[in-house]
Amino acid sequence: MQKRVNNLPSYGPELDIMWNKERESFSTKIIVLDDDPTGVQTVHGIPVFTDWNIETIEEVFKEERQLVFILTNSRAFSVLETTQVHTDIAQRIAQVSERLGQPYLLVSRGDSTLRGHYPLETEILKETIEKQSTLRFDGEILLPFFKEGGRETIDDVHYVKQGDKYIPAGETEFAKDRMFGFSNSNLRDWIEEKTNGVFKRASVQSITLDELRALDIDAIVEKLMHLKNFEKLIVNAVTEEDVKAFSIALLRAIKSGKIYLYRTAASFTKVIGDISSKPYLEAKDLLHEDSPYGGLVVIGSHVQKSTDQLNRLKEKESLHFIEFACNLVVENNLFNEEIKRVQHEVNAKISEGTTVVVYTSRERLDLGEGRGEEELALSVKISNAVTQFVNQCHPQPRFVIAKGGITSSDVGTIGLKVKKAEVLGQIAPGVPVWKTGEESVFPEIPYVIFPGNVGEVDTLKEVVEKLQ
CATH class of the missing domain: 3.40.980.20 (Four-carbon acid sugar kinase, nucleotide binding domain)
Structure with a gap:
């Protein structure tokens, strides 16, 4: 099934002007928990830690670079192992953050073909951090777009490029994964499926490509501000510029006091970390x-x-x-x-x-x-x-x-x-x-x-x- 063609306007120079203005005042530590080592496939010049003992978590917060990855490899874990690992990490992050007085933004980087321990990982992070600290998460952002892998989200449907065609994710071999299988390509339905109906499709919000291309930042901020009780928000995207437009609104909502968790693929980490593009290595x-x-x-x-x-x-x-x-x-x-x-x-x-x-x-x-x-x-x-x-x-x-x-x-x-x-x-x-x-x-x-x-x-x- 081929995705429908979108004749959307492209972004002008205004996007980067707005982004640079919004991003320059954002200095919060960004911690990415990576469920396998491929999550760094969009970034460069950043460190990856491969354990999460308390000394390492302290090093993460003291690392001079804003964006830091912790490799959990949890996609290879059982439910029990994943639960324990994310509980340990969340407790230590909350503990070190409070001791150092240093806030953080926490990203759960998952597979762009929608495999992995979702919603388990973000639920454990939320519950543990809220038990351990005064933080309360308003919502969860889902953004599986990944340009280099040919993963795009249009009208809330997630697509995977195979050859010269884009196939709905639920119709690919990845959806038949023996541990992480799923049937829905529309992310609203996928969320309902994965949460076993706890979050119904009707309760899921989304940011449309039309809103992003129009740079209707106020409308996007309004949707973000209305999230409560860990409600879900889907971000449609077919380019990194779409992610950047969304992130302008996101930073405004964060600066207004809203707190979110993020389940995303690799493109979001590059954008929110403000990592430049770089030629391929020789x-x-x-x-x-x-x-x-x-x-x-x-x-x-x-x-x-x-x-x-x-x-x-x-x-x-x-x-x-x-x-x-x-x-x-x-x-x-x-x-x-x-x-x-x-x-x-x-x-x-x-x-x-x-x-x-x-x-x-x-x-x-x-x-x-x-x-x-x-x-x-x-x-x-x-x-x-x-x-x-x-x-x-x-x-x-x-x-x-x-x-x-x-x-x-x-x-x-x-x-x-x-x-x-x-x-x-x-x-x-x-x-x-x-x-x-x-x-x-x-x-x-x-x-x-x-x-x-x-x-x-x-x-x-x-x-x-x-x-x-």
């Missing part, structure tokens, strides 16, 4: 030392886009490909032998100066109905093995690329043991690069975080070619 920006060794590419994502990109990458004869037979996970001895085989081959080829691509076998693990917890436990074993391929890689590879949100999180935090990384920018649309910290097993190498659902069929191949 090899010269990332590889500063001549290394005789190869790079390491790890592909765990099973979405069709990842498989298509892997198949195109296989056309490069200069790379060495290793299929990790992860379905052997049900047989301990065979699985352990497979891990040893892959690790030996990885190390040998990288030592020779060859870039290695390790990919999990493409068949999904399926134990049958009612065995989801067992599948999850086995998936963790597979993920641990994949991260070991990175952690136990000798010698140090020239670069590391991880394909897939959960894969890239585990590779970053467990494989590379990163505690704090710097986001250097993007190497391709929606594909961020970290510079690993000194504490990492491979300090200060480029680590490319490649979302499973991002890019065209050639994008992964182009990124590898660029780094080679």
